[in-house]
Amino acid sequence: MRELKKLPELLLFDLDGTLAKTKEQIAYAAQATLKRFNYPIPSVDDVGRYIGNGINMMLVRSIFGKVDVSPDMLPADQMAKIREVFNEEYLNGLNANFALYDGVYEGINKFKALGMKMAVVTNKAEMFAKPLIGYMGFNDYFDYVLGGEVIKERKPDPFPLLYVCQKLGVDPHNAVMVGDSDNDVLAGQRADMVTVAFTYGYNSGKDVRNCHPDYVFDRFGVFTDFIMSLKNNTESLD
Known part of the structure; x- marks a missing residue:
């Protein structure tokens, strides 16, 4: 020690x-993003469990519903589109839902x-x-x-x-x-x-x-x- x-x-x-x-803030942006791509919507608590290794990893975990994933489980062009939408959603909500x-x-x-x-x-x-x-x-x-x-x-x-x-x-x-x-x-x-x-x-x-x-x-x-x-x-x- x-x-x-x-x-x-x-x-x-x-x-x-x-x-x-920031769990709620991140989760709301993730939920809005996945909804636009017709993916199943994770709960706020689930997204909270997926936070910790960057946004792309959080998004892939949210899409597949588990922690043990890799960003290359999605095609690179699809990942780029999802991330672009998330960036838009999250930037618009940065001033709220945090403490x-x-x-x-x-x-x-x-x-x-x-x-x-x-x-x-x-x-x-x-x-x-x-x-x-x-x-x-x-x-x-x-x-x-x-x-x-x-x-x-x-x-x-x-x-x-x-x-x-x-x-x-x-x-x-x-x-x-x-x-x-x-x-x-x-x-x-x-x-x-x-x-x-x-x-x-x-x-x-x-x-x-x-x-x-x-x-x-x-x-x-x-x-x-x-x-x-x-x-x-x-x-x-x-």
């Missing part, structure tokens, strides 16, 4: 299921006041992530936002995390990956950084504890308290 003994220099956050409840998890707004403000760098590393496309972060009220809080289509690697590959660390001039050993899924924890572990997982998010129905994150929290506020407790340690070490 990697242990945090002082304030990290950088907090890397996942977005969906970590900072914001910050309890304690997120207060926590992000406290971390900002401490002077820590913060970034979002998400498999969600940047064209959705950046506007959503704005609707969340966090336009001026994050030092970097990396969406899933900007580089070819995606979580659980560690490179997106290392890429953001490089952009912000932070040693990965001084960064913490904070998320709600196996993808987040595995990416952080492979980047050799401390990992924090929340139990309340989207992890395809699996228990995120099974991938052995360094710290597990049931509420964002408890995580905030933990980070704030490191402030005294940092001051005593300086």
Whole structure:
């Protein structure tokens, strides 16, 4: 287990299921999309189970009704048409049907006041992530936002995390990956950084504890308290 003994220099956050409840928002767009192509309509809860590996994977899972799928199960031209419609539906609904998890707004403000760098590393496309972060009220809080289509690697590959660390001039050993899924924890572990997982998010129905994150929290506020407790340690070490 990697242990945090002082304030990290950088907090890397996942977005969906970590900072914001977006299951309904994503599900409504997916339902509207599949309806236009005459596919069976999944429930909101089913779509929630399919979130976590990018939009195309979520759509294919929704179409086939199971988690264990591959995007190439659909012809590339058909996938492109479905994704184009989803993009339209989702962009039109980004300002509604989401909510910050309890304690997120207060926590992000406290971390900002401490002077820590913060970034979002998400498999969600940047064209959705950046506007959503704005609707969340966090336009001026994050030092970097990396969406899933900007580089070819995606979580659980560690490179997106290392890429953001490089952009912000932070040693990965001084960064913490904070998320709600196996993808987040595995990416952080492979980047050799401390990992924090929340139990309340989207992890395809699996228990995120099974991938052995360094710290597990049931509420964002408890995580905030933990980070704030490191402030005294940092001051005593300086």
